[in-house]
Amino acid sequence: MLEPSSNRRLLIVDPCDDCHRLLPGLRNVGWDVYSCTLSSAQEYPCDVGLLRLQASHLQHPDAVKDLISRSNTEWIAVLSPDELRTQNVGDFVCEWFFDFHTLPFDVSRVQVTIGRAFGMARLRGKGNVHVDGTEHELLGDSRPIRELRKLLSKLAPTESPVLIRGESGTGKELVARTLHRQSQRRDKPFVPINCGAIPEHLIQSELFGHEKGAFTGAHQRKIGRIEAAHGGTLFLDEIGDLPLELQANLLRFLQEKHIERVGGSQPIDVDVRVLAATHVDLEKAIESGRFREDLYYRLNVLQVVTAPLRDRHGDLSMLASHFSHFYSLETGRRPRSFSEDALVAMGKHDWPGNVRELANRVRRGLVLAEGRQIEAQDLGLATQHAFAASMGTLEDYKHRAERQALCDVLNRHSDNLSIAAKVLGISRPTFYRLLHKHQIR
Structure with a gap:
């Protein structure tokens, strides 16, 4: 197996002559490019994948589905004009691939698409979710889950x-x-x-x-x-x-x-x-x-x-992504990310059923989703949820609003606190002070 590279890694699966002619240009713009057969593709870690989709793949699609489901990255299909007209190929490509290109290549357009796929993979946190094994790990980076892992390491022996x-x-x-x-x-x-x-x-x-x-x-x-x-x-x-x-x-x-x-x-x-x-x-x-x-x-x-999910601020998106990948293997559908409305709706939901409820809603969302992303309604959550806040003093309202702002930004940017602070328009030290004030993380 190849060792991970510090550069952007592109894997070309079952490459054709046109694919090989792309290599110099891609390497010139900073890509580490590797090629292999479909049967050995899972041995190569990559940031973006390019698959030369052929008739044999369409006749026996399970190997392609398995590769995409387990690789945790974005894939681009490459087809000839004739293959593009094959029955049901459009549905298959839309379901499983980030984008597609027809031969012969428009090199500049390919470079743009690969760059977009790389950015989307990073944005969605692909490559950080592992679904191997029979048990879900104690996933998360919130303070309650970190303290729980530390405590279990002491009690287990x-x-x-x-x-x-x-x-x-x-x-x-x-x-x-x-x-x-x-x-x-x-x-x-x-x-x-x-x-x-x-x-x-x-x-x-x-x-x-x-x-x-x-x-x-x-x-x-x-x-x-x-x-x-x-x-x-x-x-x-x-x-x-x-x-x-x-x-x-x-x-x-x-x-x-x-x-x-x-x-x-x-x-x-x-x-x-x-x-x-x-x-x-x-x-x-x-x-x-x-x-x-x-x-x-x-x-x-x-x-x-064990802490309820509503107290594990910042873990929601990571757990939802984990379950999306885990249950995609069961449903036979491509792992999907979550729309902005879905992320907001999840952040506002109280999760009375905790992590089990989240797993069940994501499982449902994978089955019902029709687009590239899981929407709030696919999860059974309202896009605009009205909360009946109890009356209180002005300071009470300010306190609740401040805490809610922190929770909302952590649900979106838990992996980068500098960005989270910038989104709120405050300095990083002030952000840490507010987290401590509200006992978050």
């Missing part, structure tokens, strides 16, 4: 139970998986169980397992989730929904480090690290008699709180 608290959709299971992945147990099982999603009469068997004949329908021995996690990590999601009787059994396991299957009498030693998560107020649940106080103190040895 320990063996102590961790209670993860936060609103629904803030990534509590992702936090648990991160703790497991960074722990000494990383090569052992990670076993999650949603305590609120299993019927109450099955939870005992799901957690502790059962012996053959323990009850009607128990035709064979079943290993429970706790036993299946031996040597690894057990993640109890929505622990606040666990029935009181099961809370007592779980407490006994945490104290004695062994279980008994339903219908069994032999204790089974189990070594697991227990992580638990909840979106409910466990202290109030204790007061109302719905949660055991002794279990609470067993689980709440260490604590992590």
Whole structure:
């Protein structure tokens, strides 16, 4: 694989003679130009791609779609006049390419188009979004997410139970998986169980397992989730929904480090690290008699709180772009960027469903988008959202307006604070002072 270059990198895939004649002129204006076949194109990092689109590509388009989806850059199609008249080629090019050129080349026009593609790739932050792997990373650069990553790096190596608290959709299971992945147990099982999603009469068997004949329908021995996690990590999601009787059994396991299957009498030693998560107020649940106080103190040895998306100013556009690329592989459509109206609408939305809601709206937007960009209506968001602000003093209004201005500019320019300050017409030191004043980032 080629090492990244400090210059602008152009990759020409399946080049023709006309493409090769472009090379001297492109190199003279500062491009590092490489060429390769379609089958090896993913091994070459690039800032802009030029693909000589041929009939064979159109007959078997999946390889082209896969390249464009995974390369995270802008691509320009090169076609002969005859290929341009091929049925459905127009829809394919409009769907997957930034622009196209017909042969023979107009060299000056090609240079302009490649330059525009480079600028658009940089503007949209292409090349910074990675969708490989089965799990979404803890993405973001806001202060809450930076502090969360730092805290997890400290808690992960320990063996102590961790209670993860936060609103629904803030990534509590992702936090648990991160703790497991960074722990000494990383090569052992990670076993999650949603305590609120299993019927109450099955939870005992799901957690502790059962012996053959323990009850009607128990035709064979079943290993429970706790036993299946031996040597690894057990993640109890929505622990606040666990029935009181099961809370007592779980407490006994945490104290004695062994279980008994339903219908069994032999204790089974189990070594697991227990992580638990909840979106409910466990202290109030204790007061109302719905949660055991002794279990609470067993689980709440260490604590992590996940921040709601509305407090992660500056992370919205990065996360939206990540999900656009991730779900484009599922939908089979080209990854799309977001229009200015869509970015503004996302910045004004309260995100009650947090990151999960953002992922679902972007997934919907990819399916519904008809143009090159995802619009606000594709996301199910209003382009002009009216907020009913409560009355207050003039200072209250000034304070809210100042904070809103900071949040809006961070949603657009979180990667360059100098530009953010310039957009607001203030100096960079003043910008930092206001961020500190409003406890942003």
